[in-house]
Amino acid sequence: MSGTMHTQDRGPGQTGLAPTPGSASSRSPSPIAKAKPFFRSVPFQIVVACGVSFTAPGMWDALGGLGAGGAAEPYAVSAANALGAVNNRIGLPYGLALGAIGYPLYGAGLYTNNVSANTWFMLFGSALCGISAGFFWAAEAAIIIGYPSPGDRAFYLAVWQTAKAAGPIVGGAINLGLNANRKTTGSVSSSTYIVFIVIMCLGLPIALCLSPAHKVWRKDGTVISTPRAPTWGAEFKAVEKLFASRRILLLLPAFFISYFYNGFISTWLATYFTVRSRAFSSFFTNFAGIFSSFMIATLLDNQKIHIKRRGCIAFVSIIFVLVGTWIWATVLQKQIYDASEPPAYDWFQGGFGKSYALVFFWQFGGQAFQQFLYWLVGQYATDLSDLSRHTGILRGTEALGQTVAWAMQSEGNANHFVSIGLNFGITVLCVFPTWLVLSALEGSHEENIASAERNLGDAEEEEIGSKAATYALGGWRNGFNSWLLLGLDCPYFLRNTQIPDYFLSDVVVSEDAMRGTAYSSATSVKRSGVNTSQMTRNAMEAIVVGRAASRTADGRGIGPSCTQIRVD
Known part of the structure; x- marks a missing residue:
């Protein structure tokens, strides 16, 4: 699977996504997490x-x-x-x-x-x-x-x-x-x-x-x-x-x-x-x-x-x-x-x-x-x-x-x-x-220590994810520069879309950074008449950054969230 759209999946004048550092475009479709020494x-x-x-x-x-x-x-x-x-x-x-x-x-x-x-x-x-x-x-x-x-x-x-x-x-x-x-x-x-x-x-x-x-x-x-x-x-x-x-x-x-x-x-x-x-x-x-x-x-x-x-x-x-x-x-x-x-x-x-x-x-x-x-x-x-x-x-x-x-x-x-x-x-x-x-x-001392350390890791991951998402989606026309990748506020966006399992364990993205213009983006998608299923796959593959959010201490990130999304 390539991180660049096929010709038939592009709107007029659109170009493919530029590969991001660490994206799946330069990796096997089934990336294996690097063992920690x-x-x-x-x-x-x-x-x-x-x-x-x-x-x-x-x-x-x-x-x-x-x-x-x-x-x-x-x-x-x-x-x-x-x-x-x-x-x-x-x-x-x-x-x-x-x-x-x-x-x-x-x-x-x-x-x-x-x-x-x-x-x-x-x-x-x-x-x-x-x-x-x-x-x-x-x-x-x-x-x-x-x-x-x-x-x-x-x-x-x-x-x-x-x-x-x-x-x-x-x-x-x-x-x-x-x-x-x-x-x-x-x-x-x-x-x-x-x-x-x-x-x-x-x-x-x-x-x-x-x-x-x-x-x-x-x-x-x-x-x-x-x-x-x-x-x-x-x-x-x-x-x-x-x-x-x-x-x-x-x-x-x-x-x-x-x-x-x-x-x-x-x-x-x-x-x-x-x-x-x-x-x-x-x-x-x-x-x-x-x-x-x-x-x-x-x-x-x-x-x-x-x-x-x-x-x-x-x-x-x-x-x-x-x-x-x-x-x-x-x-x-x-x-x-x-x-x-x-x-x-x-x-x-x-x-x-x-x-x-x-x-x-x-x-x-x-x-x-x-x-x-x-x-x-x-x-x-x-x-x-x-x-x-x-x-x-x-x-x-x-x-x-x-x-x-x-x-x-x-x-x-x-x-x-x-x-x-x-x-x-x-x-x-x-x-x-x-x-x-x-x-x-108090118990809050132990919790504050763990929370402070988790938040430091989360902040680093969200910063990487936000930058990667912005870079990957920046070339899209018709409002795609700020659409929500997983369409948490836009059921249409994920209709008939099958997300590969390996993405769910290897994607890091800031949900808040992507939430802002979901509805307007969805409207643009609908009017363009393009294949949203293929576009979603391509965009997701482009912003893979190699850090498993599902492995963070408090379970934040796309991994656990995706499995709970229900698309009507």
């Missing part, structure tokens, strides 16, 4: 982000599980707050790549300090890692929350938490294998650091596989909204404005305390557990975070429960676990201080079970709390740039909490009751302001 899909982007998370911060966490780490945190505090804006300007793929560079240098610094007490390179590596981590933290969270559709975010957050935990699990297995026979307290072997550095170096090449947001496709047809501030100054002003907003100010205590427990865990393990017990902990404890992540994801993605109720149930459950662990820690710490000498818990020896279970549930509740906060800020950000600013503030405040926690534990004679009291107190303090934010959460 998997490497542009959301799951692939999540795999890339999780791969970097596994190799870079995952190995960093594994080192922290042995009592090393924490030195990079002070340099990451301001960086994470500001670099969400920087990532918006340079793009998330570059932000993720820059974020992966610093971690191997940090591991190398720990190695040189371990073998030769060379502190300058350790501090240099820590500083670079902290700045690099700012890029990584802001980019990573924006990718995990912003690339998936709103209804899948909690699930992909759980996948991300699993990848973060997989790094320490693998690292813990390495630690366990290298240090299983060491029953004393002290530092780990230098070969442990070498293995970690090699794995950390894989983060950069993996990060380079990430696709830009505007090239990523989702299974539901929605696009990723990626508006960008026009200048660097405007971007930083947007971050400043967001930071001063009521919602962010209310959430700051929760952001601050969300990772505060990590500093005390490291001290707890280094003080009271043997090397192989710590290696066991660095391997097994991370399963707690995996369990809690998928448990909380199942609840938060359950569309049958109202979004506010989902959030409230999750938050109350998490606070219950966290408050319980700090009460438990208070009791155990009192027993330890009352003992004649501090214990050295070896695996599966006396006292190990009750002390290690506390570490397990710290991780269980802490990871669930972090995932909940990422999900919560994701409900209030309707585009990727805004989300990057939200996550940058979240990660920066989280890093500030870690910095304070590590600083408190740096003193050899630090009173552990102070750390326990601060963790308990700030956890309770964050309940009321976080509850206020949850109370303002």
Whole structure:
């Protein structure tokens, strides 16, 4: 079937339709939709982000599980707050790549300090890692929350938490294998650091596989909204404005305390557990975070429960676990201080079970709390740039909490009751302001996010369809420059017309743009005496633009509409 009319179907002086770009005139009558590449899909982007998370911060966490780490945190505090804006300007793929560079240098610094007490390179590596981590933290969270559709975010957050935990699990297995026979307290072997550095170096090449947001496709047809501030100054002003907003100010205590427990865990393990017990902990404890992540994801993605109720149930459950662990820690710490000498818990020896279970549930509740906060800020950000600013503030405040926690534990004679009291107190303090934010959460937030993304795609499709229709029909005389293609207001126009099925799934056109002069156009057709059936086929074939409207998220477009038209 050709997009040009046969001679007998033309009125006096009429010419055929000019073929439009992407029209069927240059294609087979049965066009096959081009397969979308998997490497542009959301799951692939999540795999890339999780791969970097596994190799870079995952190995960093594994080192922290042995009592090393924490030195990079002070340099990451301001960086994470500001670099969400920087990532918006340079793009998330570059932000993720820059974020992966610093971690191997940090591991190398720990190695040189371990073998030769060379502190300058350790501090240099820590500083670079902290700045690099700012890029990584802001980019990573924006990718995990912003690339998936709103209804899948909690699930992909759980996948991300699993990848973060997989790094320490693998690292813990390495630690366990290298240090299983060491029953004393002290530092780990230098070969442990070498293995970690090699794995950390894989983060950069993996990060380079990430696709830009505007090239990523989702299974539901929605696009990723990626508006960008026009200048660097405007971007930083947007971050400043967001930071001063009521919602962010209310959430700051929760952001601050969300990772505060990590500093005390490291001290707890280094003080009271043997090397192989710590290696066991660095391997097994991370399963707690995996369990809690998928448990909380199942609840938060359950569309049958109202979004506010989902959030409230999750938050109350998490606070219950966290408050319980700090009460438990208070009791155990009192027993330890009352003992004649501090214990050295070896695996599966006396006292190990009750002390290690506390570490397990710290991780269980802490990871669930972090995932909940990422999900919560994701409900209030309707585009990727805004989300990057939200996550940058979240990660920066989280890093500030870690910095304070590590600083408190740096003193050899630090009173552990102070750390326990601060963790308990700030956890309770964050309940009321976080509850206020949850109370303002309505189902409309999820709907607005999805609607905004669908509307962006619809606007692009309608603009293409309108231009294609105008171009295709512009050469018709007798009023055909504005007739309605499908004759929604003109039954005569479709009388005896059979529309091929493949058109119904591959046509994009703006119904509103074509509606205006249907009646006058129909009159012109009737008076001309031409074959309307053939003309309709030709015109439709000419304005095929290759994008299936029936595959858009809300089903708008010609595909579903045509099947409902009844012509008398």
